Amino acid sequence: MANTRGAAVKYDGVQKSYDGETLVVKNLNLDIPPGEFLTMLGPSGSGKTTCLMMLAGFEPATHGEIFLNDRPINNVPPHKRGIGMVFQNYALFPHMTVAENLAFPLQVRGVGKADQREKVQRALEMVELGAFGNRRPAQLSGGQQQRVAVARALVFDPELVLMDEPLGALDKQLREQMQYEIKHIHENLGVTVVYVTHDQTEALTMSDRVAVFNDGIIQQLSTPDDLYEEPQNSFVAQFIGENNKLNGKVIEVQGGECLVELDDGSQLKADRVNVSAVGDRTTLSLRPERVEFDTNTSMDNLVNGRIEELIYLGDHIRVRMNVAGNNEFIVKVRNRGEKRKLNVGETVQVGWALNDCKALDAVV
Amino acid sequence: MSDTTAGQVLTTKDGKPLKAALARALRREKLRSLALIAPLLIFVLLTFVAPIVDMLFRSVENGIVEETLPRTVAALRVWDPESAQVPDEAVFAALYGDLAVAVEEKKHTRLGSRLNYEESGISSLFRKTGRRVNRMDEAGPFKEQFLDADDKWGEVATWQVLRQFSPRYTDGYFLNAFDAQRTADGIQMKPEDERIYMLLFGRTLFLSIVITVSCLLLGYPIAFLLAALPLRSSNLLMILVLLPFWTSLLVRTSAWKVLLQQQGVINDFLVWTGLISDASRLVMINNQTGTIIAMTHILLPFMILPLYSVMKTISPTYVRAAKSLGANDWTAFWRVYFPQSVPGIGAGAVLVFILSIGYYITPELVGGTSGIFISNRIAYHISSSLNWGLAAALGTLLLVAVMVLFVVYDKIVGIDNVKLG
Numbered sequence: 001m002a003n004t005r006g007a008a009v010k011y012d013g014v015q016k017s018y019d020g021e022t023l024v025v026k027n028l029n030l031d032i033p034p035g036e037f038l039t040m041l042g043p044s045g046s047g048k049t050t051c052l053m054m055l056a057g058f059e060p061a062t063h064g065e066i067f068l069n070d071r072p073i074n075n076v077p078p079h080k081r082g083i084g085m086v087f088q089n090y091a092l093f094p095h096m097t098v099a100e101n102l103a104f105p106l107q108v109r110g111v112g113k114a115d116q117r118e119k120v121q122r123a124l125e126m127v128e129l130g131a132f133g134n135r136r137p138a139q140l141s142g143g144q145q146q147r148v149a150v151a152r153a154l155v156f157d158p159e160l161v162l163m164d165e166p167l168g169a170l171d172k173q174l175r176e177q178m179q180y181e182i183k184h185i186h187e188n189l190g191v192t193v194v195y196v197t198h199d200q201t202e203a204l205t206m207s208d209r210v211a212v213f214n215d216g217i218i219q220q221l222s223t224p225d226d227l228y229e230e231p232q233n234s235f236v237a238q239f240i241g242e243n244n245k246l247n248g249k250v251i252e253v254q255g256g257e258c259l260v261e262l263d264d265g266s267q268l269k270a271d272r273v274n275v276s277a278v279g280d281r282t283t284l285s286l287r288p289e290r291v292e293f294d295t296n297t298s299m300d301n302l303v304n305g306r307i308e309e310l311i312y313l314g315d316h317i318r319v320r321m322n323v324a325g326n327n328e329f330i331v332k333v334r335n336r337g338e339k340r341k342l343n344v345g346e347t348v349q350v351g352w353a354l355n356d357c358k359a360l361d362a363v364v
Numbered sequence: 365m366s367d368t369t370a371g372q373v374l375t376t377k378d379g380k381p382l383k384a385a386l387a388r389a390l391r392r393e394k395l396r397s398l399a400l401i402a403p404l405l406i407f408v409l410l411t412f413v414a415p416i417v418d419m420l421f422r423s424v425e426n427g428i429v430e431e432t433l434p435r436t437v438a439a440l441r442v443w444d445p446e447s448a449q450v451p452d453e454a455v456f457a458a459l460y461g462d463l464a465v466a467v468e469e470k471k472h473t474r475l476g477s478r479l480n481y482e483e484s485g486i487s488s489l490f491r492k493t494g495r496r497v498n499r500m501d502e503a504g505p506f507k508e509q510f511l512d513a514d515d516k517w518g519e520v521a522t523w524q525v526l527r528q529f530s531p532r533y534t535d536g537y538f539l540n541a542f543d544a545q546r547t548a549d550g551i552q553m554k555p556e557d558e559r560i561y562m563l564l565f566g567r568t569l570f571l572s573i574v575i576t577v578s579c580l581l582l583g584y585p586i587a588f589l590l591a592a593l594p595l596r597s598s599n600l601l602m603i604l605v606l607l608p609f610w611t612s613l614l615v616r617t618s619a620w621k622v623l624l625q626q627q628g629v630i631n632d633f634l635v636w637t638g639l640i641s642d643a644s645r646l647v648m649i650n651n652q653t654g655t656i657i658a659m660t661h662i663l664l665p666f667m668i669l670p671l672y673s674v675m676k677t678i679s680p681t682y683v684r685a686a687k688s689l690g691a692n693d694w695t696a697f698w699r700v701y702f703p704q705s706v707p708g709i710g711a712g713a714v715l716v717f718i719l720s721i722g723y724y725i726t727p728e729l730v731g732g733t734s735g736i737f738i739s740n741r742i743a744y745h746i747s748s749s750l751n752w753g754l755a756a757a758l759g760t761l762l763l764v765a766v767m768v769l770f771v772v773y774d775k776i777v778g779i780d781n782v783k784l785g
Contacts, residue, residue, distance in 0.1 A: 058684055078687040079696075091685035095703045104699070105689035156690065 006035045006192030007069045007159035009055065014064035016050050024050050026216040028064070032194065034159075037186050039195045039203040042213030043239070051213075052162050052196045057081050068160065079108075084153030084161040084191075088168055090145045092137035098124070098148050099133035105156040123155040124148075126185065143174045150182065154189065163195045167202060179205045200240050204228070212236050228287075233274050234360040237285035244291075244329050246284040247362065250275050258359050260284060264325045268301045270359040281362035288318075288330040290356035293342070299351035305329060306347045317342070323350065420763075423756035426534035429526070432475045433462040437530040445524045450517075456506035463497045481751055482536060483525045489516045537757035561758065564738045565765070571655060571737070572720040578660045579667040579716045580709060587671035587708070591678070605668050613662065617729045620658040624649040624730070650732030658730045659720055666719060667712040674708030710777050718766055738762060 009032040016025035025047045032038050040048035053059040055066055057078030065072050073081055092101050102120040111119070124130050127147035137145055146166060153161050163182070167175045183206045186193050197203055203210045204224040212219045212227065212235070220232045231237035234245075246268070252259035258272040260282055268284060275282045295302055305323035316332050319342060323329040331350060333342075342348070374382040430437050435458035443451045466472040476490030496513040500506070510517040528546065529536060536546070543559035544551050553559065586605065590598050608616060623629045631645045640646065648654055678701060686696035724739040731740070738758060745755035773779070 056684075056688055058687075077692075078684070079690050079692050081688075082690070083688060085685065085688040087681050087685055089679070089681065091679070091681040093682060093685075093700055093704075104686070104691070108689065108691045108695055152689065162688075 006190060008032065008034045008067075009160065009192065009194065010067040010070075011051070011055075012065045012067065014051070014054065014061050014066060016047070016054060016059065017062045023062075024216055025054075028218065030211065030218065030221070032192060034192055035190045037183070037193045037195065037206060037208045039197060039207040039210045040213055041197060041200060041203040041210050041239075043198060046213040047216040048196050048198075048211075048213040049164060052164055052194060055194065056083055056085055056162055082156075082158055082160075084156070084158035086149045086153045086161070086163040086166040088165045090137070090149035090166075092145055092148055092152070094137055096136075097133065098129070098135050098137065098140070101137065101148060102133075102152050102155050105152065109156060119155055123151040126154070127151045127181075142170050143178065146170060146178060147181075150185065154185070154191070158191065160192045160194070163193065165197050166195075167197075167199075175202070176205075182206060204240070212239060214239070230273070231285060231358060231360065234283050234285065234363045237358065237360055238363075242288050242330065242332075244286040244288060244323075244326070245363065246286065246324055246326055246329075248282060248284065250278050250280045250282055250359065253278055257354060258282075260359060262324045266303055266324050268303070268357060269354045270357040271355050273358045274360040282359045283361065283363050285358045285360050286352060286356060288332040289316075289334075291331040291350050291352050293331070293333065293348060293350060295349050295351035300354035301357060302349055302351040304347055304349050307342055307344050310342060310344060321350070419752075419756050420760050421756075422752050423537050423754075423760050424533045424535065425753070426529060426536070427532050428475055428478050429530045430532055432466050432471050433459065433526075433530075435459075436462050436526070440523070440527050440530060443523070443527065445520075445527050448520055450507075450520060451523055453505055453507050455523075456510055456517075457504060459510065460497065460500060460504075460506045463493065467494045467497050477750075479525060479529060481540070481754065482529060483521065485516065486522070486525065489514050489522070493517075537753040538761075540754055541757040541761055561738070561741070564736075564741055565761070567652075568721055568737045568739075568762075569765070571652060571659075571735070572717050574656055575659045575663060575720045576667075576713050576717045578656065579664050580713060582660065583664055583667035583671055583712065584705075584709075587668050587675055590668070590672045591675035592680075602672075605665055608662065608665060613725060614729075616662060617658055617726050620654070620661070620730055621649060624654055624657065649730050650735070652731070652735040654730035654732065655727050655735035655737075658726050659723060662726060663716045663719055666715045670711035670715060671705065671708040674711070675705055678704045706777075710773075714770070714773060717769075721766060722762065 009030075011028045011030040014025060014028040015023055017023050028047075028051060030051075040051060042048045050059060054061050057073070057076065061074060065074055067073065068081065068083075092098075093104065096104065099120050102123055103116045106116045106119060120133065121130065124133055127150055129144060129147055129151070132140065132144065132148075137148065140148065146169075149166065153163075166182075167178050170178060179202055182193075186206075195203075195206065204227070207224055209221060209223055210227050211221045214235050220227060220236045222230070222232075227236065227240050231240065237243050238245075246260075246262055248260040248262040248268070250258050251261045251267070253272060253275075256272050258270055258275060259267055260270050261267050262284075270282075270284050292299070303323055305321040307319055307321055308327055309320040311318040311320070314335065316334050319331040319333060320327070321329045321331060376382055376385045436455060439455040439458040440451065443455060463472060466475065472490050472494045473487070476487040476494075479490075480487035493510065493513050496509075500509045500513075516522050539545055539551060541561050543554050543562045545554055546552075586601075590601055590605070593601065621628075625631070626645045626647065626649075628649075630648070631640075634640045635642050635645065648657070682700050682704065683696045686700040687693075691699065721737075722739050723737060724743055727735055727737045728740050728743075731737070739762070742755045742758045742762075745751045745758070770779075
């Protein structure tokens with residue numbers, strides 16, 4: 001498998017409807033450069049799998065065009081697209097051995113017997129299953145089946161590999177291990193990977209870029225760290241990682257910053273991301289680990305809150321507080337072994353930097 | 365395990381063997397499940413197993429000769445059938461004694477018809493002699509009086525038959541079922557023009573295979589469609605598949621008569637369209653064609669249902685996976701879908717084949733003479749010729765044939781590969 005680079009994919013104004021009444025995918029425009037690992041992340045029903053199936057050729061696009069290496073593929077049947085695919089439940093052919101499964105794509109392409117054997121063996125060794133060629137899929141563990149499925153999708157040297165929630169059926173530990181393995185395979189081969197998942201950890205771990213889907217629309221398309229640090233709207237802030245919400249109204253706008261008056265009257269400074277003008281309702285988004293108990297006056301925002309609950313989690317302590325009328329306000333305190341003692345019922349001051357507090361579109 | 369090896373035996377805390385304790389703990393449960401199946405078990409034993417065993421037994425059972433003519437059978441033991449001599453006076457005397465009793469009990473005609481299966485003419489011999497026995501001189505000599513009653517008593521062949529079929533058990537019915545007979549030169553095939561059963565067995569097997577294959581060819585696409593369609597439409601289609609089950613078998617078979625006969629709907633239509641001339645109307649009924657068409661129609665659901673239940677379990681992602689790997693529609697079907705549907709084919713084929721091999725009513729109605737099955741012949745011997753022994757022998761052969769085919773099938777396809785759902 002000597003792919004030096006993968007294929008480029010382009011969705012151009014793609015729409016999809018199953019019943020002619022509702023759009024499952026609304027005007028999708030997406031450019032995937034060669035060799036990228038792109039993840040489509042979103043809750044179920046958000047349209048991410050439909051996008052993948054349109055690319056694979058199993059669902060026709062209702063409108064718009066999909067390009068593979070600048071070639072429109074709307075009218076190319078799936079078997080001529082040359083796209084490798086890993087399915088949710090692996091879809092290993094139960095009546096064939098592992099080696100026969102891997103040889104299948106080579107056989108239908110008319111690859112010679114000797115070549116087949118060599119490629120199958122190389123693919124099996126790539127996923128560290130060199131000795132398992134003669135087993136049936138049913139005789140393998142879930143993790144092994146998963147590797148075979150990956151190997152089968154790669155054995156015929158596709159430039160593009162699609163993965164539809166391939167790790168969903170594995171237990172947590174195996175899933176984490178497979179995340180790294182798939183990531184490394186991608187790095188070694190340089191193929192383009194489009195990966196669909198609803199698991200944000202998976203998306204953040206593996207991807208070059210993540211497209212967050214909701215309601216048939218890409219809510220945000222950015223690198224994993226941007227997605228976490230710079231959410232573009234409330235949905236992304238909620239969906240990726242843990243998040244504190246504070247609802248209020250914009251009372252002053254100053255360049256990239258704004259002043260927000262919360263519903264209880266307290267005023268906070270925030271990074272202006274998704275609000276347009278004074279008077280707009282907004283939801284402030286704040287990551288729990290960015291809130292400090294060791295406050296000082298140089299901090300942009302300082303508020304008092306009552307400690308409602310303490311949860312000891314070993315490496316950190318979760319503190320549930322009532323801040324500005326929101327009693328689901330979570331603060332994560334690193335466990336540094338310090339003597340500082342927090343007590344339930346105590347009212348303490350907490351503070352955070354303006355940049356960590358994002359003013360986003362209001363959620364009800 | 366005995367107590368002497370208690371060292372190795374696992375025991376419960378109070379020292380009793382673990383196995384015994386387990387058996388005791390499970391005994392109640394076993395008794396309960398036995399009680400639950402008991403009514404059905406007894407019903408099946410009485411109404412199914414027992415009659416079949418009795419019927420199979422009749423294929424070799426031959427007590428009637430010895431029961432009716434006990435003294436004659438005993439006297440005949442010393443007679444040498446190869447001697448070409450009619451037995452001596454002692455045998456005739458025994459025959460007189462036996463016949464007198466048999467005539468009194470009116471059992472001699474039954475014996476006559478039993479032996480008539482083996483040698484025609486014996487039935488009338490016994491009836492004729494039976495009328496004369498009372499008038500015979502009790503003092504003898506009997507040989508002349510019997511010869512006087514009927515010349516057949518002077519033929520060696522008559523006595524050979526009597527001797528041959530005097531044991532309590534006989535292979536005569538089975539020989540007959542194989543179109544064979546026992547002659548002076550040992551077991552031989554019957555003359556060509558008297559052979560019928562092997563031909564019927566062959567035809568039954570052949571037609572059953574043809575019916576199974578046509579059921580498969582017609583049923584596979586339907587089952588495929590049923591499994592692929594969304595639930596709402598597939599339910600409707602399923603009702604259509606099951607519809608024949610709600611109609612009487614006789615009605616459906618008669619409907620085929622209406623359709624297929626020479627003045628029937630199909631022929632009329634073909635003549636009307638000009639595809640065939642009025643003089644050359646197709647003969648589609650009262651022959652093998654009629655049997656094949658009607659039985660394929662009747663047995664089709666038994667092919668579709670197992671196929672459907674297996675196909676429903678084949679996830680559509682397999683075909684998708686095959687296509688994503690580069691297989692075109694046909695390759696994806698043939699290499700990936702079809703092999704996974706083989707268990708359904710196996711189940712459907714076995715079901716249809718076994719049902720059709722013993723089918724009776726449809727061949728009887730639409731088969732004419734060239735389209736009838738072995739079961740029709742069995743029914744004839746049961747209800748018309750009353751040769752139950754032969755019917756039992758034919759039935760046993762049919763049963764054995766099915767079992768042999770089943771074992772062969774198991775060897776080739778593997779019975780584990782048969783799935784009904």
